[in-house]
Every structure is written in C-alpha cells, then in structure tokens.
Amino acid sequence: MSAIVWQLLHALLMVGLAPLVTGIVRLAKSRLQGRRGPSPLQPYRDLYRLLQKEAIVADSASWLFRVAPYLIFTATWTGAAIVPAFTSDMTLVPAADLIALVAMLGVARFFTALAGMDVGTAFGGIGSSREMMIASLAEPAMLMMTFSLSLLAGTTAPAGIGAFVLKGGIHLDVSAGLALLSLLMVAIAENGRIPVDNPSTHLELTMVHEAMVLEYSGRHLALIEAAGMVRLLLYMTLIASIFAPWGIAQPDEPAVFAVTGLLLFLVKVVLMAVALAVFETSIAKMRVFRVADFLGGALLLALLATIFIYVSEAV
Amino acid sequence: MLIAAAALSLLVLAMVAVVAGRFPVVHRMVYGATMVAALVLTGGALDHLTGMSAGEAPTTVLPIGLPWLQAHFRLDTLTAFFMAMINAVAALASLFAIGYGTHVPEHRRVTPLFPLFLFGMNMVLLADDAFSFLVSWEFMSLSSWLLVLSDHRSETNREAARIYLIMAVAGTFCLLAMFGLLSGYGGDYTFATMRHTELSGLPAHLVVVLLLFGAGSKAGLVPLHAWLPLAHPAAPSHVSALMSGVMTKVALYAIIRVLFDLNGGVVWWWGAVMMVVGAVTAVVGVLYAMMQTDLKRLLAYSTVENVGIIVVALGLALAFLDSGDRLSAALALVAGLYHALNHSFFKSLLFLGAGAVLGSTHERNLNTLGGLLKRMPITGTTFLVGAAAISALPPLNGFVSEWLVFQALFRGPALPHWTMKFGIPVVGALLALAAALAAACFVRAYGIAFLGRARSAAAAHAVEVNAPMRWALLALAGICVVLGVLPVVVSTALAFVVNPLIDVQMNPAAGMGWPWLSPTGSVKGSYSATVVILVGGLLLLAARFAVRVWGVRKLRRAPAWDCGHAEDIANAQYTADSFAQPIRRVFGSTLFAAREEVEMPMPGDMEPARHRVIMRDPVWDFLYVPIGVAVGRIADLVNRLQFQTVRRYLLLMFLTLVFLLILVAVRR
Numbered sequence: 001m002s003a004i005v006w007q008l009l010h011a012l013l014m015v016g017l018a019p020l021v022t023g024i025v026r027l028a029k030s031r032l033q034g035r036r037g038p039s040p041l042q043p044y045r046d047l048y049r050l051l052q053k054e055a056i057v058a059d060s061a062s063w064l065f066r067v068a069p070y071l072i073f074t075a076t077w078t079g080a081a082i083v084p085a086f087t088s089d090m091t092l093v094p095a096a097d098l099i100a101l102v103a104m105l106g107v108a109r110f111f112t113a114l115a116g117m118d119v120g121t122a123f124g125g126i127g128s129s130r131e132m133m134i135a136s137l138a139e140p141a142m143l144m145m146t147f148s149l150s151l152l153a154g155t156t157a158p159a160g161i162g163a164f165v166l167k168g169g170i171h172l173d174v175s176a177g178l179a180l181l182s183l184l185m186v187a188i189a190e191n192g193r194i195p196v197d198n199p200s201t202h203l204e205l206t207m208v209h210e211a212m213v214l215e216y217s218g219r220h221l222a223l224i225e226a227a228g229m230v231r232l233l234l235y236m237t238l239i240a241s242i243f244a245p246w247g248i249a250q251p252d253e254p255a256v257f258a259v260t261g262l263l264l265f266l267v268k269v270v271l272m273a274v275a276l277a278v279f280e281t282s283i284a285k286m287r288v289f290r291v292a293d294f295l296g297g298a299l300l301l302a303l304l305a306t307i308f309i310y311v312s313e314a315v
Numbered sequence: 316m317l318i319a320a321a322a323l324s325l326l327v328l329a330m331v332a333v334v335a336g337r338f339p340v341v342h343r344m345v346y347g348a349t350m351v352a353a354l355v356l357t358g359g360a361l362d363h364l365t366g367m368s369a370g371e372a373p374t375t376v377l378p379i380g381l382p383w384l385q386a387h388f389r390l391d392t393l394t395a396f397f398m399a400m401i402n403a404v405a406a407l408a409s410l411f412a413i414g415y416g417t418h419v420p421e422h423r424r425v426t427p428l429f430p431l432f433l434f435g436m437n438m439v440l441l442a443d444d445a446f447s448f449l450v451s452w453e454f455m456s457l458s459s460w461l462l463v464l465s466d467h468r469s470e471t472n473r474e475a476a477r478i479y480l481i482m483a484v485a486g487t488f489c490l491l492a493m494f495g496l497l498s499g500y501g502g503d504y505t506f507a508t509m510r511h512t513e514l515s516g517l518p519a520h521l522v523v524v525l526l527l528f529g530a531g532s533k534a535g536l537v538p539l540h541a542w543l544p545l546a547h548p549a550a551p552s553h554v555s556a557l558m559s560g561v562m563t564k565v566a567l568y569a570i571i572r573v574l575f576d577l578n579g580g581v582v583w584w585w586g587a588v589m590m591v592v593g594a595v596t597a598v599v600g601v602l603y604a605m606m607q608t609d610l611k612r613l614l615a616y617s618t619v620e621n622v623g624i625i626v627v628a629l630g631l632a633l634a635f636l637d638s639g640d641r642l643s644a645a646l647a648l649v650a651g652l653y654h655a656l657n658h659s660f661f662k663s664l665l666f667l668g669a670g671a672v673l674g675s676t677h678e679r680n681l682n683t684l685g686g687l688l689k690r691m692p693i694t695g696t697t698f699l700v701g702a703a704a705i706s707a708l709p710p711l712n713g714f715v716s717e718w719l720v721f722q723a724l725f726r727g728p729a730l731p732h733w734t735m736k737f738g739i740p741v742v743g744a745l746l747a748l749a750a751a752l753a754a755a756c757f758v759r760a761y762g763i764a765f766l767g768r769a770r771s772a773a774a775a776h777a778v779e780v781n782a783p784m785r786w787a788l789l790a791l792a793g794i795c796v797v798l799g800v801l802p803v804v805v806s807t808a809l810a811f812v813v814n815p816l817i818d819v820q821m822n823p824a825a826g827m828g829w830p831w832l833s834p835t836g837s838v839k840g841s842y843s844a845t846v847v848i849l850v851g852g853l854l855l856l857a858a859r860f861a862v863r864v865w866g867v868r869k870l871r872r873a874p875a876w877d878c879g880h881a882e883d884i885a886n887a888q889y890t891a892d893s894f895a896q897p898i899r900r901v902f903g904s905t906l907f908a909a910r911e912e913v914e915m916p917m918p919g920d921m922e923p924a925r926h927r928v929i930m931r932d933p934v935w936d937f938l939y940v941p942i943g944v945a946v947g948r949i950a951d952l953v954n955r956l957q958f959q960t961v962r963r964y965l966l967l968m969f970l971t972l973v974f975l976l977i978l979v980a981v982r983r
Contacts, residue, residue, distance in 0.1 A: 011854070051866035058875035060768050062688040064699075074855040078847065081854070094831050095847055097840035099721050100709060104847075106754060107708045113758045117889065120685065120767030121877035125889020128762060132755035133897035139754075140747035143721065147743055150725045156840030215876060219866040223858065292901040299744065306740040310728075 002255060007081070007090040013262075014080040014237070018229035019043035021236065021273050026200075028277035043229065047222050055218030058119040068115035069216065069223035075107040076227040080234040084241050086261035087249035088159040097156040098146040101238075102139060105190065108227060109135055116212030127211025130288060134196065134208065137295035138189045144302030145182045148175055149242065151309050158238060162245035175312070178305035180243050185298035187235040189291065191228070194280045196291050199228075206288055233269070240268045318390070318398075319375075321355040322437050324348070325430040332427035342416045342426045349430045350409035353402040356437060360398035363390055364808070380446060387505050389443035393576070396812045397440050397568045400656055401561045403794075404663045405433050407787045411667045412553040414783035418674050419551040424465040432458040432557065436565050445494035445504035449487065452569075456483040456533075459562060462554045463546045475545035482532050482542040489529030490569070496522050497577055506577060513579040523585050526573050527592065533566035535619045536626060537596040538934045543619060544603070548611035548679070552670020555611060559618040560663035564655050567625055574633060575648070575816040583637040583732055589630025594742045596623030597749035602906060605756045605898055606930065608681050608891045610669045613760055614662065617705065620749055621658045625651045627746060628720050634730055635723075636817065643726045645821035646834050649809045650719035656805070657712040657798060661704040664791035668698035671780045671788065672764065676773040681891035683771040684764040690777040695765045697788040702761045704795045706754035710844040710851070712798035715832070717750060718842050719806065725838045752898070759894045768885045800844045802832045892928060899928070907931060 023040030030037025057065060082096045096104065113131050116124035150156045152175060153164035189196040192209040201207055213224050241248060247264030249257035286294065328345050335341040363373075372391035379386050390398075412429065419425055435455030442448035460483060464476040498504050499512040514522060532539035547559045574585070600619030607613040628651030635644035671694040672687060673679055688695035704711040724746070727739030769775035779785070798805055806823035814820050826833030826841060833841035875881050896911075903909035907930040916922035956967075 048865060051862065054867060054869035054871055056871050056873050056876075059872055060686070060875055062686075062695075062766065064688060064766065070855060070858060073858050074851055077854050077858065078851045081850065092846065092850060094827055094833070094841040095843045095850065096709075097842060099718055099840070100714075100842045100847070103707060103709050103714050103718075106706070107703075110703065110706060110708055110754060110758060114762055114766060117758075117762030118766040119875045119877075120885065120888045121875050121881065122887055122889060123877055123880070125762075125767075125894060128758060129889065129894040129897055132758050133901060136748065136751040136755050136898060137901075139751035140744055143747040144740065144744050147725055147740055150838050150840070151728055154838060156722070156725065156838060160839060214878060218869075219862050222866070223862065288897070289900060303740055303744055306728075307737065310736055 003089050003091045003251075006087050006258060007092055010085055010087070010090055011077070011081040013085065014230060014233060015077060015226070017269070018080075018226065018233040019047060021233050021269055022229045024270060024273040025232075025277050025280075028274050029281055032277060032281040043225075047226055050217075050222035050225065051219050053218040055220050057220075058215050060120050061118050061215070064111075065115055065118040065215075066220065068111040068118075069220040069227075071111045072108045072115075073223045073227040073230075075104050075111075076230045076234065079104040079108075080230050080237070082158075083234060083237045084159045084162065084248055085237045086247070086265045087258040088162065088241075089249060089251040089253075089258070093159045094157065098149070098158060099143065099156055101158070102142050102146070105231065105234075106135070106139065108231070112209075112212050112224070115216075116214075119215045121215065123211045123214050127208055127214070130208045131212060134189055134291055134295065137292060137299060138186045141182055141295060141298040141302050142186050144299060144306065145179045145186070148179050148302060148305035148309060151306060152176065158241050162241045162248055163250060165242070165245050166248070166250070173312075175305040175308040176243070178301045178308065180239070182298045182302040182305065183239060183242075185294065185301070187239065188279075189295055189298075191232050191235060193276065195283050195286045196294065198285055206285065208288075236269050236272045237265075239272070240265065244268060318356060318359040321352045321359065322434060324352045325434040325437075328352070328430040329427045329434075332430075336423040336426060339417045342422060343413050345426050345430070346409045346412040346416050349433065350406045350413070352430070353406035353409060353433065356402040357399050357406060360390075360395040360402065363395040364392060364399065364812070374443060380450075384444075384446055384504070386447045387443035387507075388441045388447065389506070390441060392812045392815055393568070393571065394440045396652070396809075397564065398437060400659055401436055401440070401564065402433075404561050404659050405557060407790050408553045408556045408663060408667065410790070411556075411670070411784050411787035414781040414787075415551075415553055415670055415674060420466045421468075422551075425462060425551050425554065428458050428462050428465070429554065432462060432554070435459075436557075436562060439565050440568060443506045445498065445506075445509075448506075448569075449491060449494065452490065453487055455562065455565065456487065459546075459550070459554070459558055462550045462558075465551065466549070469549075471545075472549040475542070475549040478542045479546040482539070486529045486532040486539075489525045489532075493522050493525035493529060493573070496525070497573070506572075509577045510579075515580055519578060519580060519582070520585075522573065522578055523588075526570060527589070530566045530569040530573075531592075531626075534563045534570070534622045534626070535566075535596070535600075536592055536622065537599045537619065538938050540596070540600065540619045541934055541939055544607075544612050544615040547615040547618065548609065552611070552666055552673060555615075555670070556663035556666035559615055559666055560659040563618060563622055564659050567622070567629075567651075567655055570626075570629060571648075571816070574629070575636075581633055581637045583634055583730075583735070586630040586632075586634030586637060587732075587734055587738060589633065590627050590738065590742050593623045593626030593628075593630055594745035594749075596620070596626065598623075598745050598752070599906070601749050601752040601756055602898075602902055605752060605759070605895050606903065606907065606909075609679050610672065610681055610684075610760065610764060611666070611679055613681075613756070614665050614669060617665075617753065617756065618658075618662055620753060621654065621662070621705075624717070624720060624746060624749065625654050625658070627742060628654065628723065631720075631723055631727065632817075634727070634735060638730050640726075640729065641817050641819040642821055642834075643723060643729075645810060645813050645817045645819050646719065646726075646823075647723035648813045648817060649806055649821065649823065650716055650723050652809050652812060653719055653806060654713075654716035656809075657704065657716050657795070660791055660794050660798065661701045661713060664697060664701040664788065664795065665705065667784070667788055667791065668694055668701060671784055672777075674784075675777040675780055676771075678771065678773050681760065681763045684774045685767045685770040685885065685888065686765070687769075687774060687777055688765040690769075690774075691779045693779060693785045694788060697792040698765060699761060700792040700795055702757040704799065706757045707750050708754075709842075710796075710799050710848040712795050715799055715802040715805075715842075715844060718832070719834075720746065722834060722838060722840060725840075752902075755898060759891060763889070763891045763894060767888050770885050770888070770890075800848050802842070802844050803829050806832065899930075903930065906933060908933075
C-alpha cells in the first residue's frame with residue numbers, strides 16, 4: 001500500500017519540481033553572466049501564461065500536431081515516474097528498466113520530430129532531421145552505458161543498480177567513471193543544453209529543439225516546455241539514482257528514510273542544477289556536425305567502460 | 316486433414332483465377348477464398364500449437380515424387396508457429412487484395428500466382444525430407460519470381476526479376492549441397508534420419524556455411540541482400556508484403572530448422588559468425604534504408620535490417636547452447652522468434668500502407684508525396700502505428716522483442732570465449748545503432764510522405780482507400796498493438812515453441828510473475844507494457860485534466876509562422892534527401908562515399924542552381940560487379956569447348972574417364 005502512496009507522491013513531485021529546477025539553472029546562469037536574473041519561480045509563471053493564451057495551429061497541420069504535445073508530455077512523465085528519486089519502494093519501479101526508459105524518451109522524441117515536420121516548414125524539417133541524427137548516436141551510447149552497468153551490478157533496472165551501489169558494490173571504479181561520463185554527455189545532448197544545442201535561443205541556424213517546436217503556441221507549447229523541464233529533472237534523477245543513490249530509501253527500510261531521502265534528493269538536484277549552469281557558462285556551443293564527434297565519444301567511452309570491466313576482472 | 320484440404324484448395328483457386336481471370340469479380344472471389352483458406356490454415360496451426368504437448372508431431376507420408384522416394388510431411392511446434400504466423404499475414408494481405416487486386420498493373424498475371432506462392436511457403440514449412448523441402452522451396456522461389464515479373468513491361472522490374480532468379484538458383488544450389496552433407500553417407504533424405512546423424516568437423520562447418528549462403532540469401536543477409544531491395548518492391552504491394560513480411564521468415568525457419576534441429580552438435584564460432592553477419596546486416600540495411608527515396612525500396616531495406624536483428628538473436632542462442640546455458644539460449648531464441656513474429660506483422664502493415672498510397676496517388680517517390688495523413692486518415696494512422704512499432708517504441712510490439720534481444724545480449728559476457736566477451740558489446744552497440752537509425756528512418760519516411768504539405772498534384776488529390784483495404788490495415792495495426800501490450804502471454808507461447816529445440820522450458824515472467832516480463836538469470840531487469848500503457852493512459856488523462864483546469868480552450872487556425880520566413884511553395888519544405896543529409900554526412904561519407912555537388916550559375920545567368928547527391932553502392936562495386944566480370948571471363952573460356960572437332964571431344968571424354976577411375980582407385 002505504501003508503495004502506491006510513494007509512487008503518487010513521486011509522480012507529482014517530478015512534475016511539480018521540474019519548473020523550479022529549470023528556474024534554478026536559469027538563475028544560476030544569469031548570476032554567472034553578471035545579470036540579476038528572474039526568480040526561480042519564473043518558469044511556473046511562464047507555463048501558466050502560456051496556458052492562458054489561445055493556441056494557434058497552422059492551416060497545414062494535421063491532427064498529429066495537436067495530439068503530439070500530450071503524447072510527448074505523457075511519455076516523458078511516465079519515464080520520470082519510474083526512476084526512483086527518494087525511495088525505491090514504488091509500484092512502478094519494475095515497469096521499465098533502463099532500456100525501456102531510453103525507449104520511452106524515444107517515444108517523446110519520435111513525436112516531437114514528427115510534429116516538427118507536420119506543418120511543412122523548412123525550419124521544422126531542419127530541427128527534426130538534426131534531432132534524429134543526434135538521437136542515432138545518443139541512444140546507442142545510453143544503451144552501451146546500460147550494458148556496462150548491468151555487467152557491474154547484474155541488473156538493468158536503475159533501482160537495482162542503485163541498491164547495488166548502496167551495498168558497496170561499486171567503488172571508485174574506472175568503468176563506473178567512464179559510464180558516468182558517457183551518461184553526462186548523453187544527458188547534455190538529450191536535454192539540448194550547450195554545447196550541443198542552446199535552450200534559450202530562437203532563430204539561430206544551429207538550433208535543433210527550438211526549430212522543431214517553432215510552430216507551437218498556447219497550451220501546446222506549455223506542454224512541450226513542461227515536458228522539456230521534466231526531462232531535465234528525469235536525467236538528474238537518473239544520474240543521482242545510479243551514481244549517487246545515497247539517501248534513497250530501499251523497500252525494506254522504514255518510511256522515515258523516505259523523508260530524509262527527499263531532503264537529500266533536493267540537495268542533489270540543486271547541486272546538479274548549479275553544476276549544469278557553471279558548465280554551460282564555461283563552454284561555447286559547437287557546430288552541428290561536431291555533435292557527432294561529441295556523441296561518438298560518448299559511445300566509445302561507454303564501450304571502453306565495458307572493456308575495462310573485463311580487464312579489471314582478468315587482472 | 317483440414318490443413319491438407321485448405322492447402323490443396325489454394326491450388327484449385329489458382330486454376331480458377333487462370334480460367335476465369337477475365338471477370339473482376341472472380342479476382343475478388345479468389346482473394347476472398349484465399350483469405351478463408353489462410354485463416355483455416357492459421358486456425359489449424361494454432362489448434363495444433365495449443366492442443367499438442369511439447370515434442371509431439373504428427374507426420375504424413377504421401378506416395379508422390381520419385382518411385383523409391385516418398386514425400387514426408389510433419390507438423391511440429393516450430394512448423395505450427397511459422398504456419399500460424401505466415402497464414403495470418405497472408406489472410407490479411409488477401410483481404411487487402413480484395414480491394415486492391417484489380418488495381419494492380421497486369422493483375423490477371425498476379426491473382427493465380429498469389430495462392431500458389433502461399434501454397435509453396437506452407438509446403439516448405441511442412442516438408443520433412445530434403446526432396447519435398449527443396450521442391451517446395453523452388454516452388455516458392457519461382458512463384459514469387461513470376462510475381463516480381465508480373466509487370467514485365469517495366470525495364471527495372473525485368474532487371475530485378477533476373478537478379479532475383481540468379482540469386483534464388485544459387486541459393487537453392489547451396490541448400491541442395493547442404494542436404495547432401497546432412498544426410499551423411501546413408502543416402503536417406505528424410506529429416507528423421509538427419510536428426511540422428513551426428514555430423515562433426517568439416518562437414519558440419521560446411522553445412523552452416525552453405526545454409527548461411529542458401530537460406531541467408533533468401534532472408535537478405537548482407538552481402539547477399541542485393542536482390543531483395545530490387546525484387547520485393549517490384550511486385551504488387553500485397554505480394555511485397557508477403558515477400559518481405561513472410562518469405563524472409565520461411566528462410567529464417569530453414570536456418571532454425573537446420574541449426575537447432577537437424578545439424579546436431581554446435582560449435583561456438585557458428586554463433587559468433589552469425590552475430591557478426593547479423594549485426595553488420597542490421598546497420599548496413601538501415602543505413603541503405605535511410606538513403607532511399609522510393610517508399611517501397613526503403614521498406615525492403617528495412618527488412619534487411621530486421622533480418623539482421625533476428626539472425627543476431629539466433630547466433631546468440633547458438634552461442635549459449637554451446638556454453639550449456641540452455642535458459643539463456645531459450646531466451647535468445649524466444650527473442651528472435653518474437654522479432655520475426657513482430658516484423659512479419661508490422662512490415663506487411665507498412666507494405667500494404669505503401670500499396671494504399673501507391674493505389675491512391677500512383678507515386679512511390681517520397682519527394683512527390685506529403686500531407687497524406689489529412690487526405691487518407693485510416694491509412695495514415697495505421698502507417699503511423701507500423702512506423703512506431705518498427706522504430707521499437709513502447710508500448711508497441713517492436714520494442715518488446717528488442718528488449719528481449721538486449722536482455723539476452725547483456726548475458727553474453729558470461730560466455731566462456733574471450734572473442735565473445737569482447738565481441739558482444741560491439742554487437743550490442745551495432746544493434747543499438749541500428750535501432751536508433753531505424754527510428755530516424757521511419758520519422759523521415761512518415762514525416763515526408765504523410766505530414767507536411769502535398770508536394771505534387773497526385774498527393775494533393777489523394778483519397779482514402781476502399782473498405783477491404785482499410786480493414787486489412789486496421790487489423791494489422793491492431794495485432795501490432797496486442798502483440799506489444801501482452802508481451803508475457805506471447806513470449807510464454809514462444810517459450811513453448813522453442814522447448815523441443817533447446818530442451819528447456821523457459822518462463823518469461825519467472826522473476827516477478829504476470830504481467831512483468833522478467834526472465835531471471837545473471838542479468839535482471841523487467842518491463843511491463845501492460846502496466847506502462849495503463850499508467851501512461853492515466854497520466855495522459857491527468858495532463859489533459861490539468862490543461863483544462865488551468866488553461867483556456869481557445870484554438871485558432873492561421874497560416875504557418877515559420878519564424879516569419881513562411882513560403883507558400885510546397886517545395887520549400889524539407890525533402891527526403893535533405894532530411895537524410897545529417898546522417899548521410901555522419902555515416903555515409905565513408906560507407907557510401909556520399910558527396911554533394913552544387914552547381915551555381917554565374918551571376919546574372921538565368922540557369923537554375925543544381926544540387927546533386929552522389930553515392931556508390933559498395934556491395935555492387937566491390938562484390939557483385941567483380942563476380943559478374945569473373946563469371947563472364949570463365950564463360951568465355953569454357954565457350955571454347957563448344958567448338959571442337961569430334962576427335963578432341965573423344966579425347967576429352969577419355970581423359971575424364973581416366974581421371975575418374977584414378978579417383979576411385981585412390982579412394983579404395
């Protein structure tokens with residue numbers, strides 16, 4: 001019974017917290033750039049403002065254009081509901097492992113890319129084709145990272161890997177380090193952050209995600225923006241649940257642990273948000289075709305992580 | 316009995332279509348009756364599957380064929396599974412053909428061959444001796460060859476049929492030699508004898524190599540795939556659906572039958588070879604698919620990719636079998652069969668969808684389509700389901716089999732051989748790459764053909780197809796969804812099918828029970844499409860409710876904004892070529908030597924600027940063309956033998972005789 005309660009709380013937390021996390025990243029970035037920056041609550045106001053506006057749909061759009069925002073948001077939210085943040089005593093934890101999680105984010109991307117092409121504009125096509133190119137390298141990197149982690153921990157479920165780490169299974173390990181690096185690179189690419197894509201730009205010839213959702217407005221845009229925020233929090237939660245699972249309550253532990261886990265989770269997320277802002281401020285955006293090298297690197301790092309496991313076993 | 320009657324009725328239907336092909340109503344009736352026969356065959360096979368205990372297999376011996384040889388037929392679980400799958404697809408393709416059959420060019424040549432083709436495939440599955448197998452195999456090949464050739468006025472179709480015939484003949488020749496080896500020196504060609512003959516050493520290796528050449532070329536393994544993307548699209552779409560969705564599965568059936576049933580022992584590197592070939596096939600197939608602008612050819616190349624994935628699973632099963640890990644072997648084989656099942660449904664859905672587009676617009680080139688989702692809502696929606704399923708998106712069926720393949724693959728490092736340990740991560744990376752590229756490929760295909768604005772008058776005036784075609788598409792899309800959301804039910808049935816081959820009863824939900832797909836073993840992980848779809852539905856409602864509560868419901872239609880750059884010309888949209896450009900640049904510049912040339916006219920000149928993409932096909936340039944040249948040279952040399960004097964011919968015969976006698980003497 002407690003599992004269902006925790007699950008509901010977790011699902012609501014992921015949606016409720018996501019705009020705040022994006023707000024913190026934006027605030028930290030502004031401060032680093034010498035601006036005062038908006039309040040971290042600004043994304044909530046932005047979403048509400050978008051919801052209050054009428055939605056404008058292009059004449060040439062089909063029904064897919066109007067349905068896609070709901071599907072994109074739901075797929076991302078479902079994925080986020082499965083990754084444990086403060087307790088792994090949740091009903092949905094076994095519903096999807098890392099492979100399925102990658103695929104669920106794939107659903108969101110599939111429909112975003114299709115929606116970009118639905119209106120029939122040149123910008124939409126640019127965005128979709130680049131997004132699919134990036135995904136064609138990011139997804140294998142993510143799956144290879146899963147491979148090396150499953151080799152270490154004997155499971156592909158994020159909760160299971162976290163539990164394994166908590167038991168002291170992974171020490172300061174070369175393979176785990178490479179896998180983490182690979183996951184970080186994929187996370188940057190998948191969330192459209194600098195240096196792969198710039199989330200705060202319009203009308204740049206290198207834009208990817210913004211180009212796909214250019215035609216959206218009103219409630220549809222609100223859903224897509226919210227999905228992007230949830231995705232950022234999802235990746236942060238994933239990184240925390242695998243590589244820093246300290247504080248996540250395990251199913252056999254008392255319920256109080258979940259409360260302390262929640263506090264620790266908030267600390268972890270704020271730290272990661274600030275780290276992301278620092279990273280984004282200190283690096284320049286790269287050309288679109290350099291992204292292939294960047295993600296190819298991530299894929300190779302994940303492969304190396306697997307190879308290193310064998311080497312360390314053999315030594 | 317019922318199965319025999321249904322199979323024979325297919326032959327009768329072919330006669331009817333030949334005799335009374337003048338009347339359109341006869342074509343509809345023949346396709347309708349074919350559908351009924353295929354449904355009966357599906358039902359019979361499923362009945363056998365559910366009614367039989369594992370390992371039981373009724374056999375029949377018919378006194379046909381050569382006087383001292385009888386034709387043996389056998390229906391075991393593997394055959395029943397493939398029969399059910401093939402005939403289910405065939406039934407829906409026939410339903411589609413009721414509406415589509417008379418729109419096909421030269422349809423009077425197509426209708427009689429359609430039931431014959433289906434008959435041939437069923438007989439291959441039922442055959443229980445080498446002779447009936449090869450005769451049925453040739454029957455299947457030739458009837459499909461005639462179907463490829465049906466629209467014989469097109470030069471490209473004739474070329475495709477010629478290459479198909481060469482490859483089919485070469486493939487059958489390999490299978491003939493393989494069965495010769497399998498039967499040992501006993502000279503008995505029944506499968507029952509082959510099961511008891513244990514081959515080892517060189518003959519066993521040769522069997523695997525010949526099998527991969529013979530059946531692999533029919534399945535479309537790289538580099539033997541060259542005929543497939545030419546021949547499959549050349550046939551009418553409902554036949555393409557059968558060729559791509561189903562005939563490749565008959566070839567895979569042959570591989571499974573020989574490797575897991577007839578050949579006896581296992582050597583670890585067979586699995587390694589199959590995994591490497593399969594992984595390369597998957598990546599190369601999908602990269603080719605990404606570059607195509609012809610919708611049907613794109614689908615055919617994507618078949619190559621999916622066959623690669625299945626062959627990786629089969630190779631993995633062999634490797635596990637060799638190491639003695641039967642449970643993992645069963646998991647890998649279930650994954651392979653699951654993917655075969657899924658692919659036969661979504662690929663026929665996509666081919667029939669392409670047929671609907673072709674019937675409605677007479678266009679196959681993606682760059683002339685666009686905006687069809689609005690004009691053809693049912694075709695568009697079902698094609699979307701197929702595209703999402705083949706892109707391995709949960710909760711549809713393609714993802715389940717891919718998940719199982721990865722789960723099996725992730726157990727690979729437990730294999731004892733170091734080649735395997737280091738090879739399996741690479742194979743995994745290639746498969747992951749293929750899966751991600753497949754998603755890109757189908758976003759491109761769907762986005763260009765069905766979304767956006769119409770790029771030609773034909774696409775702008777397309778109309779939805781007629782009722783039988785719509786129902787066939789809807790049924791196939793429905794099956795894709797059902798196979799996706801009930802993964803435990805389907806994989807439990809498949810575990811029953813592989814039981815007699817691997818000698819172990821696997822429980823796909825062993826870890827957590829229904830509805831969590833959770834095969835236990837060294838790698839744990841679980842997935843439940845049933846739960847995901849329920850939760851996803853609830854969250855979707857929640858999101859919708861939230862938008863209703865906090866948002867306004869106003870909606871306005873307006874011209875597209877496009878950052879203020881909006882162009883009215885439909886050609887300003889992204890095309891299939893421009894969509895593929897980033898991937899072509901990243902992956903294609905070495906493999907295909909892809910280059911782009913831009914011709915800019917001088918300032919003031921009124922000539923249009925031109926942009927050309929130049930690609931080479933490495934398989935043709937480095938393999939087929941040299942082989943073709945070599946065969947030509949040898950033929951020229953041999954040709955000299957044909958114009959000799961009688962004296963020389965006698966001398967040649969004498970020398971041959973001496974040679975053979977020496978050979979016999981040495982053997983003694």
